[in-house]
Amino acid sequence: MTAGVPVTAARWMLLGEWRAHPARVVTAALAIAIGVALGFAVHLVNASALDSFERALSSVNGAADMQVRAATPAGFAEALYPRLARLPGVADISPVVELPARAAHIAPDIAGAGRGRVTLIGLDPLRAIAVTPSLVGRPGGEAGVLLSRAALDALDRRIGRRITLVAAGRSHAFTIAGVLPGASTDQAIAVIDIATAQWHFGQLGRLQRLDIRLGSDADPVAVRRAITTLLPADAILATPEADARRTDSLSRAYRVNLEMLAMVALLTGGFLVYSAQSLSVARRGPQFALLRVLGLPRRALLAQVLVEGAALGLAGSLLGIALGQALADVAVSRLGGDLGGGYFGAGTPHLGFAPGPAAVFAGIGIIVAMVSSLLPAREAAAAAPAVALKTSGALGDPRRAARLWPGAVLLALGGLAALAPPIAGLPLLGYAAMALLLAGGVATMPALVRLLLAPLRRLTGLPPALDLALKRLWGAPQQAAVALCGIVASTSLMVAMAVMVASFRGSVDDWLVAILPSDIYLHLEGAEGGGLDPAGQARLAATPGIASIAFVRQVPLRLAADRPPVLLSAQPIDRAAPGRRLLLVGTPRPVPAGETPVWVSEAMLWLYDARPGTRLMLPIGGRLQPVFVAGVWRDYARQFGAIAMADSDYVRLSGDAGKSEAAIDARPDTNIDRLIPALRRALPPGLAEQALFGQPRQMRAMALTIFDRSFAITYALEAIAIIIGLVGVAATFSAQTLARTREFGMLRHIGVSRRQIGAMLGAEGALLGLVGGLAGLALGVVMSLVLIHVVNPQSFHWTMDTRLPWGLFGTLLTALVVAAAGTALLAGRRALSGDAVRAVREDW
């Protein structure tokens, strides 16, 4: 407590107020509790999921100090291994073949494409024992495979059983020799002998990884420099720090977005505290004035109200932390570690209590409550005691114009913040812009109330109830603004999110229609490094009933050690008309003679600054190949970047004629359901089992289902923010109406009927709902523009077209008007239930 505040008096005042109005205190504290709970829960889940993901990764990577990784699934030449082994400072080095693989006995399924997948690792146990001991188990021999516990479960196999693994387009049967004791419980890993891996999966002379352990006296910087000079174009050096950054970047924007959404709920809770404190201060104006008269200094009164806010925040935060821990447990068991976002694989992260983050979130809750109490506290401290002592509540002069400039300044600052670039790859100023716009919008409410009511006020001959309601709202815009801030905050946040999601979903749907023009799509699982060769392509193309077939090769390229790989998609693109296959954004550049054109997704612009007209160096065919960025296309599938290239160029540069996907158009008279089995029969035996066929409608529906699932938590957080806002509105209306009991008593004395007072309150509520709803809609649309054009591109590196859900707007506005009028009427009924005469004589 600040110096000069009498502690005993402060305690008496605080406890007295809480005892007198427990429901209001509980409501405000609950609002903070829910916000803190959501923030803490989301943080706990994110942190735990990330931690278990990192543990899973480190169990694959072992205790290596650094790694050389292949830029493409084709790997790099194993000649690099002895050269690096001889470098000073390198104590041990373990060569690794690492391939995405799947079990042949689990058929790929379009709805569960992840099932049956494992990471196949081939290593030399004698080398690996010194670098990655967690990957070394009981020797399994040439025909044996060691599985992690997660892999055994995922593949539904027991030790001693046979299992056929498919990787790089080839398959081979193994006996399950045992379990990897040191592997993470989350990671599906299969370990075999390196020679077996190279021989049976077409990797002779190739490696995907070199795990390096440094000597105790080695200089890591010098070793790193020496390794870098020896690296071929198709390999890159990764350090544990780069790994950590890559793991973090994988889901960082999604996590930050979720945490910001949780903070939105807390912010809405803050508005509820503001509204509760404002009303409390207005109601207790004469009490505070008495304290000032009796000798409480101005600053001590300010501190008193702030301490009340802090106490509310503390109570809410403590409850919120407990709720958050429980919520996190439930969320993880129901939605998984990524809360439906699809960033992390299977596996339920372990949740423990985290005292540090708990203290941070509790602190945020207390600060939000104190900041929300600041304005009411200043108002209480600024009141003239002699005047406030004789009035019950704030008396404003109806002729005084409401101040517009504070809100205008906040709105302008919000606009400026929206124009700022990302910080550390995150739209932090974008979020700040949202908060400033929200605060600015709320701050302009007193002026806006008058602006919106001005046309109504000029009307003559209005019914007395409506006339009285208009006069009150006009005369006390500050009080109206207190009630409105909850409506405006929750409505604008809901509208902003709804517009963003509607725009995103609509754009994704358009994109799906554009990228899925064919009748059937074929995807070959585990085709990395292998796939359908030209003979197989010809056989597939000759299947009766096919009108045309377009083959695609998709290859992940690792362009930076600290970023997830980008996808190179080689497809039959017409250089002169790339828009026929790609959903282009902007006009493509003409390709200079002799250049190899590529078209990059929007994420490449953000992550690699791959602007049209610039050149990129891509690791293709064992060399770094210069390519010309000819245009940008929209891609919602790969957040970390994709590059499209003409397949003829890819074959020329890589010598890889294999294909991993195909888009098939059937002849008009062909039955699609019969064509698919025919296509499967036309595939080589090794690939037929790994073929995944999809039809556009089914794929589109599945994509939108995934979209909705990944936004489920967003919808839930948004709904909670709105509920808090609406509860705040109800609490505010109720408190304001009850505080006017004497006014109603006076009106009853001079001949206004109960029905007329009820109508007046209903009209006030409806007008407030209408004004708040309209302001919230307008503010929400502005905020949605920040979400769509700032937050989303900076977080996820894609753009979208704005779509306004007018139907939702209409429903929302109607619901708000009805809810506000209903709440005001209900509260009014309570206020009018007492004796009107007693109400007039009631003191305090």
Add this chain to the structure above:
Amino acid sequence: MPAPLPPALSVSGLTKALPGGRVLFSGLDLIVAPGEIIAIMGESGIGKSTLLNLIAGLDRPDNGSIAIAGDTLAGLSDDAATRLRRDRLGFVFQAFHILPHLTLAQNIALPLVLAHQGAAVALPAAHAMLAKIGLAGRGDDYPAQLSGGELQRIAIARALIHRPALILADEPTGNLDPETAERILALLLAEARSTGAAAVIVTHSDRAAAIADRVLVLTGAGLVPRAT
């Protein structure tokens, strides 16, 4: 020989005009001796309450000076004026102004706890005051359980508990029936006498004025003794 006590209240050349320009009083002088009780009467709107606000340091005069027990208000900061009010003044209001969420004992003890005294000191003193005003044993009751007369007794106890030099009472019997008013005035007089506090009572009531040592009337020309 001990030095003579300074006046409980010394007002000199006080001038105050309303924001519209109407002059309420100009060059007003008033001396209240320690322990003296004076009553100020006058028409509604003449400026009686404004005069009390000026004496309490809640409003600033346009000219002139005010001293409470020798301490001049002029030039005091808001905090210093607040401290002076807390230590030297007691207040009794027409509308009682008892905090509804505090117990009776806590209400009475407020001036002490505002002066940073702990509850262990303040509450026993408040219970002792309750006994003096005839409400012994009711310290843990809340104001809602009391009548108007009882509430005003609480207000008087609160005004005196910290032994102020001067009590400012604004229409202390305005909300009470004649009999209760009589008893309240007697209590105020007795308690002021027993603590040695001076009092300025602003009132329209002749009965209230009757307890005063001097009765002054505020007019446009200033404070004048009431004709007997």
